[in-house]
Amino acid sequence: MSEVILKDALVTLKESGVRITPQRHAILEYLISSEMHPTADEIYKALEGDFPNMSVATVYNNLRVFRNTGLVKELTYGDSSSRFDFVTHDHYHIICDHCGKIVDFHHPGLEEVEHLASHVTGFQVNSHRLEVYGTCPECAVSVQKAK
Amino acid sequence: MSEVILKDALVTLKESGVRITPQRHAILEYLISSEMHPTADEIYKALEGDFPNMSVATVYNNLRVFRNTGLVKELTYGDSSSRFDFVTHDHYHIICDHCGKIVDFHHPGLEEVEHLASHVTGFQVNSHRLEVYGTCPECAVSVQKAK
DNA sequence: TAAACTAATGATAATGATTATAAAGAAGTA
DNA sequence: TACTTCTTTATAATCATTATCATTAGTTTA
Ligand SMILES: [Mn+2]
Ligand SMILES: [Mn+2]
Ligand SMILES: [Zn+2]
Ligand SMILES: [Zn+2]
Numbered sequence: 001m002s003e004v005i006l007k008d009a010l011v012t013l014k015e016s017g018v019r020i021t022p023q024r025h026a027i028l029e030y031l032i033s034s035e036m037h038p039t040a041d042e043i044y045k046a047l048e049g050d051f052p053n054m055s056v057a058t059v060y061n062n063l064r065v066f067r068n069t070g071l072v073k074e075l076t077y078g079d080s081s082s083r084f085d086f087v088t089h090d091h092y093h094i095i096c097d098h099c100g101k102i103v104d105f106h107h108p109g110l111e112e113v114e115h116l117a118s119h120v121t122g123f124q125v126n127s128h129r130l131e132v133y134g135t136c137p138e139c140a141v142s143v144q145k146a147k
Numbered sequence: 148m149s150e151v152i153l154k155d156a157l158v159t160l161k162e163s164g165v166r167i168t169p170q171r172h173a174i175l176e177y178l179i180s181s182e183m184h185p186t187a188d189e190i191y192k193a194l195e196g197d198f199p200n201m202s203v204a205t206v207y208n209n210l211r212v213f214r215n216t217g218l219v220k221e222l223t224y225g226d227s228s229s230r231f232d233f234v235t236h237d238h239y240h241i242i243c244d245h246c247g248k249i250v251d252f253h254h255p256g257l258e259e260v261e262h263l264a265s266h267v268t269g270f271q272v273n274s275h276r277l278e279v280y281g282t283c284p285e286c287a288v289s290v291q292k293a294k
Numbered sequence: 295t296a297a298a299c300t301a302a303t304g305a306t307a308a309t310g311a312t313t314a315t316a317a318a319g320a321a322g323t324a
Numbered sequence: 325t326a327c328t329t330c331t332t333t334a335t336a337a338t339c340a341t342t343a344t345c346a347t348t349a350g351t352t353t354a
């Protein structure tokens with residue numbers, strides 16, 4: 001299933017004049033298959049078996065290439081390092097305050113909020129960012145036990 | 148006007164057993180008077196006239212103290228450094244993609260989104276974060292001219 | 295095909311925000 | 325005053341990310 005997505009991504013890259021290297025192929029494949037919004041370092045570690053000589057700079061460079069091509073979104077939180085999400089359809093994220101897990105969820109876009117914001121501030125609005133925070137079901141269990 | 152807010156903040160600190168040092172007083176005062184959501188370094192630079200010997204670590208330490216007391220919110224965006232916002236009433240932010248300016252705006256809380264997110268993910272929801280991005284009126288003018 | 299050009303990789307150094315450490319100073323307490 | 329605790333300051337350490345640059349690989353041109 002993710003085969004098609006990968007193929008499409010490769011086409012997009014080729015159309016943007018970006019060469020498909022084995023490293024790029026592997027990073028993309030990993031991003032598409034992963035549900036966990038990995039950091040650059042996690043990607044690096046996940047691929048070091050197949051690419052023992054790959055530099056961490058290559059991971060960063062290529063994530064930037066993917067971001068500029070619109071294939072990948074960078075998620076930035078307060079904590080240390082960025083996380084990366086392969087772009088399919090629009091979605092929001094809910095994040096566990098305890099374990100840091102990031103889970104996708106869907107919700108109609110908040111155009112109303114964008115309109116109001118534009119109206120009261122005079123900005124031309126391009127986009128918005130929304131995240132919900134809380135306790136994931138797994139962590140809720142642990143918190144129960146701790147009592 | 149912000150006098151009252153400062154007084155209240157000092158009371159909150161005292162009640163939390165936090166000593167009021169001249170540096171803390173100055174950082175708080177600066178945060179309250181500033182509309183611009185400054186970074187730690189901007190605060191440091193703004194106060195170096197009055198406190199030539201103050202260490203940048205003191206700024207960071209005290210911002211953390213204020214954050215833990217609930218007086219200050221830390222705003223983390225992708226770009227390098229955190230920004231700090233003195234907490235008064237809840238509000239959202241709209242951010243200019245061109246100049247980085249951060250402007251407050253008010254909008255009813257998005258409880259509906261929190262409920263739906265909780266429902267589809269099984270999380271216990273605590274909070275959410277929303278930012279709107281776009282072009283501020285000033286930058287819109289510059290963009291016009293550039294054409 | 296060979297030469298020339300261009301892009302990508304990998305090793306390593308640099309950057310920059312933030313945190314840790316430890317000594318010195320100030321305030322609080324008995 | 326003696327003792328304890330907190331705070332500041334200077335400085336070093338950390339760590340993610342970016343820059344540099346030589347090497348390699350791919351593409352284009354002659
Ligand atoms: Mn996602
Ligand atoms: Mn604000
Ligand atoms: Zn969790
Ligand atoms: Zn602007």
